[in-house]
Amino acid sequence: MITLDALRANPALLKLDLYCKGARLDDSCYIEGDGGRKVMRTRAGLGSGLELILPGELWTNVPVSEPFAQKSPYTIHRADGRYLLRHDGRDVSPLRLSPRPDWYDAKTGSGKPMTRIGTLQGTYLGIYQAKVCEYWTAPTKVNCKFCSVGLNLGVDDANDKSVAEVMEVVRRARDESGITYVDFNTGHYDGDTYLDILEPYIVRIKRELGLLVGVQTPPHRDLRRYDGLREMGVNRVSFCFEIFDRGLFEEICPGKHAEYGLDYYLEAVRYCAALARKGPRHEPWVTNGEIIGGLEPPESSIRAIDWITSVGAVPTVCVFRPLVGTDLEHAAPPETEAMVPVFRRLYEACMERGLPIGCAPNVHVSLVMLPEECRTLSPRRYPLTTLKLKAMAAAFGYQFRRRLQAAPA
Numbered sequence: 006m007i008t009l010d011a012l013r014a015n016p017a018l019l020k021l022d023l024y025c026k027g028a029r030l031d032d033s034c035y036i037e038g039d040g041g042r043k044v045m046r047t048r049a050g051l052g053s054g055l056e057l058i059l060p061g062e063l064w065t066n067v068p069v070s071e072p073f074a075q076k077s078p079y080t081i082h083r084a085d086g087r088y089l090l091r092h093d094g095r096d097v098s099p100l101r102l103s104p105r106p107d108w109y110d111a112k113t114g115s116g117k118p119m120t121r122i123g124t125l126q127g128t129y130l131g132i133y134q135a136k137v138c139e140y141w142t143a144p145t146k147v148n149c150k151f152c153s154v155g156l157n158l159g160v161d162d163a164n165d166k167s168v169a170e171v172m173e174v175v176r177r178a179r180d181e182s183g184i185t186y187v188d189f190n191t192g193h194y195d196g197d198t199y200l201d202i203l204e205p206y207i208v209r210i211k212r213e214l215g216l217l218v219g220v221q222t223p224p225h226r227d228l229r230r231y232d233g234l235r236e237m238g239v240n241r242v243s244f245c246f247e248i249f250d251r252g253l254f255e256e257i258c259p260g261k262h263a264e265y266g267l268d269y270y271l272e273a274v275r276y277c278a279a280l281a282r283k284g285p286r287h288e289p290w291v292t293n294g295e296i297i298g299g300l301e302p303p304e305s306s307i308r309a310i311d312w313i314t315s316v317g318a319v320p321t322v323c324v325f326r327p328l329v330g331t332d333l334e335h336a337a338p339p340e341t342e343a344m345v346p347v348f349r350r351l352y353e354a355c356m357e358r359g360l361p362i363g364c365a366p367n368v369h370v371s372l373v374m375l376p377e378e379c380r381t382l383s384p385r386r387y388p389l390t391t392l393k394l395k396a397m398a399a400a401f402g403y404q405f406r407r408r409l410q411a412a413p414a
């Protein structure tokens with residue numbers, strides 16, 4: 006049983022509880038008028054909520070649109086120009102709206118709203134590149150059952166984004182929002198064309214702006230392509246296999262199962278994690294295996310975390326959000342109590358293996374709990390690893406600032 010006192014004292018627990026329960030907006034809220042970000046249906050799917058900052062500088066995206074959120078004990082209020090979170094009418098904590106930058110209201114030179122090119126998710130820029138995932142358009146739809154990508158296309162994301170348009174938005178986001186990281190995401194395209202599509206954008210961003218860049222796509226059938234990304238200076242590759250339980254993977258992700266299979270996802274994670282030992286040495290490299298907590302038993306999520314960390318990759322754990330219009334829209338979100346051991350294990354497994362968590366400068370993620378954010382869910386402390394990670398973060402932050410200063414304006 007999670008008490009109100011525990012939620013007040015532990016922002017990580019609060020962030021997790023809000024993912025699981027969502028919140029209702031009181032009529033006093035004036036989100037956009039107060040400089041907050043509009044609730045958008047970008048192709049992230051999970052980014053369907055309100056972007057907020059919790060105490061402890063925990064950035065988050067709180068479900069507010071889904072039916073389960075309408076039954077939440079949490080309500081968000083505005084009083085004297087400030088925002089406040091209440092639980093069953095009792096104050097929990099102050100909140101801040103994640104700031105909406107001016108470029109959110111601007112258009113590219115080609116006339117597209119900049120938010121249809123990319124949006125902030127926490128403090129980084131997320132770009133959902135290219136056309137809709139082909140699992141949605143196959144003669145027999147084989148989309149992942151939790152996914153809203155095929156529903157969202159054209160709502161808040163443009164289908165076609167040129168390199169020039171993307172560069173324009175990345176520059177504005179760098180100059181005005183201080184982003185340090187750009188994340189590209191695609192679905193599945195026949196012929197494994199996703200890396201070919203992304204590479205021209207990556208090359209320009211690395212060469213002209215020196216920002217950190219990540220790529221989340223299906224696992225390319227030629228794994229040597231990831232050696233190429235490593236050499237290009239890409240900093241993160243992420244593979245979303247979502248579910249570690251084989252039966253549930255097949256049932257909930259039929260397209261991924263038929264096209265690649267769980268074993269190939271795992272092989273890609275293993276292969277890419279090993280590339281950390283290769284150069285260029287000045288470019289950090291992280292491999293993520295991404296899963297969704299709440300779509301399989303917690304023990305299975307924990308097994309996934311242990312497997313991912315055993316090969317030197319860092320797990321990304323989302324919390325299942327039953328999005329409106331998806332095949333799973335009527336499913337229940339997970340119970341917070343069931344998720345706590347999963348996120349506790351996320352922190353502990355990363356620390357036990359000494360994985361590079363919390364080292365990227367100014368990267369706050371709203372869509373998931375970062376491993377380092379889960380520290381307060383565990384009683385265990387890792388003083389030596391903590392010292393090592395602090396030193397890594399300081400060294401990388403210094404090097405990265407110098408690189409940005411050297412980049413052309």
Ligand code: SF4
Binds near residue numbers: 140
């Ligand atoms: S691969 Fe699955 S989760 Fe990703 S965009 Fe396609 S249907 Fe959605």
